[in-house]
Amino acid sequence: MYSQKPSKINRIIVGSLGIVFGLSHLALIQSTINRKSNLPLINLPVGPYTSYIASVTEKGYTIRYKSHSPKIIETEKHVDRPAGFLGLGKSELKTYEQSVAGGGSGSVSESSELTAKQIACIKAEGSGEATGKLAAASITAPITPTLTEIPYVGWLVAGFFNMFGQKQGAEIGGQMARDFQDC
Numbered sequence: 361m362y363s364q365k366p367s368k369i370n371r372i373i374v375g376s377l378g379i380v381f382g383l384s385h386l387a388l389i390q391s392t393i394n395r396k397s398n399l400p401l402i403n404l405p406v407g408p409y410t411s412y413i414a415s416v417t418e419k420g421y422t423i424r425y426k427s428h429s430p431k432i433i434e435t436e437k438h439v440d441r442p443a444g445f446l447g448l449g450k451s452e453l454k455t456y457e458q459s460v461a462g463g464g465s466g467s468v469s470e471s472s473e474l475t476a477k478q479i480a481c482i483k484a485e486g487s488g489e490a491t492g493k494l495a496a497a498s499i500t501a502p503i504t505p506t507l508t509e510i511p512y513v514g515w516l517v518a519g520f521f522n523m524f525g526q527k528q529g530a531e532i533g534g535q536m537a538r539d540f541q542d543c
Contacts, residue, residue: 433459442535481543485534492533493526500525 366374398418404410404425412425435457443451474482500522510523 381402421521435459442532443539455543476543481538481541483542484537484541488537489530489534490513492529492536494529495533496525496527 399416400421402414402416402421402423404412404414404423405427406412407427410425410427412423414424415422421450435455436455437453437455439453439455441451443449504518504522507521508514510517
């Protein structure tokens with residue numbers, strides 16, 4: 361009703377303006393990409409332990425560069441572990457370690473041989489864990505038949521309860537053995 365077909369001249373004019381507008385945008389993008397900067401390009405080696413500060417102007421630049429920064433890396437660990445009779449107490453273990461950046465441990469001797477005390481501690485902990493598992497299994501054994509009566513998932517709950525009890529018994533037994541050996 362109100363529609364008129366645009367004349368052929370109007371279509372040519374609108375099409376020409378669209379082409380000119382598109383080409384001007386492409387030329388603008390091309391000139392922006394190819395623009396050369398007056399600032400110098402700096403390509404410094406960068407790694408996990410390097411730092412630098414660069415001030416760049418059109419007149420020149422200044423660089424402060426440090427490799428192996430920091431030179432010594434410190435690590436601090438806090439571990440709360442059960443201690444005392446049946447693991448009812450708490451013992452806090454703090455470990456401080458320093459190492460040189462880029463590898464190496466900062467220790468005086470890097471011998472891989474264990475001392476007699478370390479071997480005794482490992483043996484004591486292993487036997488304590490085994491005894492703790494055995495004791496926990498004997499404690500949880502009378503309860504598991506009751507848990508198997510739970511419909512559909514009783515067998516799963518009983519197995520989980522037994523395995524969880526053994527894991528806790530191993531942790532407590534190993535900790536008690538370490539405490540008795542002063543490890």
